[in-house]
Amino acid sequence: MTDVLTAAQMRAVEQAAIQSGEALGLELMERAGRGVVEAIFEEWPELAKTSGKACVLCGPGNNGGDGFVIARLLQEWGWNVDVVLYGDPQKLPSDARKNFERWDRVNTTNIRSIVSGSAADDSLPFTPDIDLLIDGLFGTGLTRPFEGVFSRLANTKTKAALQENGTRVVAIDIPSGLCADSGRVLGAAIAADLTVTFHDRKLGHVIGDGPANCGVVRTKSIGLNRENDDQVVKLVSQANIKPGKKKTDHKYSHGHALVFSGAAGKTGAARLAARGALRMGAGLVTLAVPPSAQLEVAAHATAIMLKPVKEAADLTEALSDERLNALCLGPGLGIERARGLVPAALEAKRATVLDADALTTFADDSFTLFSLLHEDCVLTPHGGEFARLFPDIFEALTAAPSRGPAYSKVDATRNAAKRAGCVVLFKGPDTIIAAPDGRCAINSAHYERAAPWLATAGSGDVLAGFITGLLARGFDPMQAAEMAAWLHVECARSFGPGLIAEDLPEQLPTVFKKLDI
Template sequence: MTELLTAAQMRAIEQAAIDAGELTGLELMERAGRGVVEAIFEEWPELDRRGASPSRSPGYLGPDEGKPLRAVVLCGPGNNGGDGFVVARLLHELGWEIDVFLYGDPEKLPSDARKNYERWADQGIVKVYSINPPPLVDEYLKLPNKIDLIVDGLFGTGLTRPLQGVFTLLAEAEIRSLLRKHSVRVAAIDTPSGLCADSGRVIGQIITADLTVTFHSKKIGHMTAKGPANCGVVRTKPIGLRSSEGDEIVRLVDPEGELHPKDTPSNKYAHGHALILSGGSSKTGAARLAARGALRVGAGLVTLGVPLSAQMEVASQVTAVMIQRVEGADDLSGVLLDERLNTLCLGPGLGLERARELVPVVLDAKRATVLDADALTAFADDPSALFAQLHEKCVLTPHGGEFARLFPDLSEKLAAMPTKGPAYSKVDAARDAAKRAGCVILFKGPDTVIAAPNGRCSINAAVYERAVPWLATAGSGDVLAGFIAGLLARGLEPMQAAEMAAWLHVECARSFGPGLIAEDLPEQLPKVLKQMNI
């Protein structure tokens, strides 16, 4: 899986390479600056005027193309600013007109950043402004005069306090609109200034980017919370560092090698039997969606446990899914005598009273279990009563509201306005919740976070090119619960099942496209699995 780093983890990786003599800080900074320039030209080829082809010679240039391109490079007081000085120098060498602004005192720059500041200043081409106290933005940036590019090298991953000073004006909607009107592109180095790299949360204000260029690996903040809305396109550039290992590293869900086809001769019981408990009459739709999802994802058998009042209703709606009467706790205990039932799923449409009665019986069976919806809300008054019964084979799948009912203190921390970085993140919240519950937590959302009690954590992000806003439709979460149950029935471990199910859920939505309703999701699985050669 692709690693997603915190700012501290990235610094540790860089320092390890420096300490090992593999690279110097200056070499890393030079590679980062070159990566930014490469990414800018990849994203906006019209800004790349390198080469000597006839189409680029003066005689072939249009009236605007003949003018030098102009970039404003904003450099901050840390190493992100050092990267900015490299970018300024490289663009100038390519014939750009460059205005460089330093926010801070050049005497206080870190050693490598100071050297690159001096390399730029020694050229004597454009004066470097030390903005302390700050001037007016329109006086120095000369908005709306012609600017082709703004490079944000103010804070990057080093942000620990709210964005302040003159450049907060670039975070205002009116200025942003002005930049767009005049086709000014904004490229951020590592992260847009104002974005917490560890959480994706905005600290104070933020300078929204059209392009964000990061190094070695994406950061957690690129993929969570407000990151995707403010980073624009994210490009990752290698700078010669090694990958990291360990459960402390968050990773993007990658299904490669996680799910194997049914390629050995066997009977249906070899692929597991999932029992999904339903609510009463007129409350069975959610459980039926989950059952369909479990069956499609590969469970050998799926049975719906329904009360007598709903049996005829369910019987008229299902075919391959079987039906078993489960009126209450005694019926359920009897059904669970069949040890071939290796996975249980309850919550979708179950009803709160029915959930309070049946959840303890299910958890006492100590089998792979998915708890969703009503099975979570039923314990909102006393979450500790639920946690006391959970075991390591469980997967809880709360959305934001359900998470707040079970973990109100964690939800409150997550909702609090951050005043410094690193800010408390959805990753932090999911990890803390998993440790408290003693089982896997799948914290739903476009930035779904999946965490295990041992600290292992992954993100299934439906953002950027994977964005599927049409997945926000009634019943889609019920199908996800069914996917997890089906994969557990097939023998996947809870963390593995949750990751795979979340990934397949998004891929099915992408496969169908706009107009999706929950019933469509399971029917896309054959196509998606075939594309995966499964």
């Protein structure tokens, strides 16, 4: 998996390299600047064949130092470059100041310094004829709201003008105004067409408002090494997808999933989950249905078996069959039915997915739920369900940030998993999966993996079934949640627009064939 770093983790990597003698700070700055220029010409090859006009905005930190390197390299390429420094050049960090001085020695008429950055400054530092606007103002170092004259670049009118003029906006590391750790906007945020980051992506590129403001994200190596750390957040990728059982295995070695259905007229969600578990490779899948719903479910189920389960005593009897090794409760289950069945299911200590009604049932008594949960559980809340189960955590997540690093969805999910004592999968385009021990992964449905048509009724029920199917096959909860979330998006991308939830399980064979598993 790809690592996704916080700003502090990235600084630690850089400092370790400098302190060990692996690289000088000035050298890292030069590599970063060259990486940005390379990325610009890779993204827009036509710009490498012309002498355009650029305006480079340099901030008061090392991000500004990168900006001076970029300005020099573009000028060497034949571009007409203006530089605007926000701050006092004498207060720049040492390496940034050296790059400022290198520029200033030969470009005394091509640099303007705005010390205050206040709204009193009478003009924005660009003209309509520029081809490139380089945002090197704050990057990952932003800790306070983005305001002043430069924040006008974030308003709707200016964004529209830049687009109308054909000006490409390039952010160094992350657009100014965006918190690198949470993807949340601090005050206002510049919208980039291209964001060039270094070593690894940052959390803010893939969660929160990051994807809406970063444009295309390109990662450039600056020659750093870092030791593996299981507390670093991972980005779920194809590398997570494992084949599992051998081809010579039989259905009983692929597990037996039990999916709980609601009453008559409300069985669709459970049927979607069951179909998802079956397509995911569970050897057998049984729907536990109340007697009143048996005929309805039987009319729709073929490969999926049925078992009448009306109340907790029936469930206890059913679970005497130890081959039932994975349970799914919640989709369409109903509040009253969930209240009776969830405690009995959790007492059996089988791998269990709790979704939808199984979570909402305990909104006013989450302490009881948490006392019953065990390490083989996976909770799959969407935003509303998360708010009901973890109201204080959700309040912190949705509070308007006044400083950075802001509280993030990663922080919220990690805290929820620790409190619940099991894996929590917090759904959304930026799905976060966390375990109680602090391991955390992001399944991002943004950029090249965007699948907005996945926002359709029942898709979450299918995801619950996918996880259940993998648990039945013997994958551990964290691995099952990561794989299911990634495959869920891949199925949506495979089908394309027009997707409905029923289509998702039917895309799995195509996706598996593509992955050669």
